[in-house]
Amino acid sequence: MTGLELGGEAPDFTLRDQFGQDVTLSSHRGSxxxxxxxxxxxxxxxxxxxxxxxxxxxxxxxxxDSEVFALSCDPVYSVRAFADAEGLNFPLLSDFWPHGEVSRAYGIFDEGKGTPRRSSYVIDPEGRVAWAVHNANPDGRDLDEHLAQLRALV
Structure with a gap:
């Protein structure tokens, strides 16, 4: 489902968050x-x-020692409305334009639906892919496992 290899460098990106601010993955490298x-x-x-x-x-x-980014192909205005409605006080990033470019770079863009698949990646402080999991769209993530994988690095 994904072309990314564990231990390989995570594709860098700059996307806008729900407030229209640029967020760059590599800005966290080294920290x-x-x-x-x-x-x-x-x-x-x-x-x-x-x-x-x-x-x-x-x-x-x-x-x-850690950061969380949630990414969808929804436009910034939609992720802002979503964040406001649900009280989501962490960065929601819009991979809207070019549509799905970051999702494609991670190998998880569903061309038929125009959305990313339900996938997660832990990126280590050096910018490498340390862990990945891909869920079927109807299946929610195991947040305990996500937290364990993130804590293993910090």
Whole structure:
């Protein structure tokens, strides 16, 4: 499902968050591990539940040594409305234009649906892919496993 290799360099990107601010993955290189959560659609049931789970445990996921980014192909205005409606106080990034470019770079863009697959990556502080998991779109993520993989690096 993905062409990325564990231990390989994670594709860098700069995307806009729900506030229209640029977020660059490589800006964390040398300092923080990053959890990337690709999700298919804002406001969908499984995605809302997963991101609410992150919100409720945000202090466990985001520390001085780690960061969390959730990415979808929804436009910035949609991710802002989603963040506001659900109280999501961590970066939601828009891979809207060029549509799905980052999702494609990670090998998880679903061409038929125009959305990323439900995939997660832990990027180590040196910018390498340390862990990846891919769930079927109807299947929610195991946040305990995600947290364990992120903590293993920090």
């Amino acid at each position: 923080k591990a990053v959890l990337l959560l690709f999700y298919p659609n804002a406001f969908s049931g499984v995605c809302t539940g997963e991101l609410a789970g992150i919100r409720e445990r945000l202090d466990e996921f985001m520390t001085f």
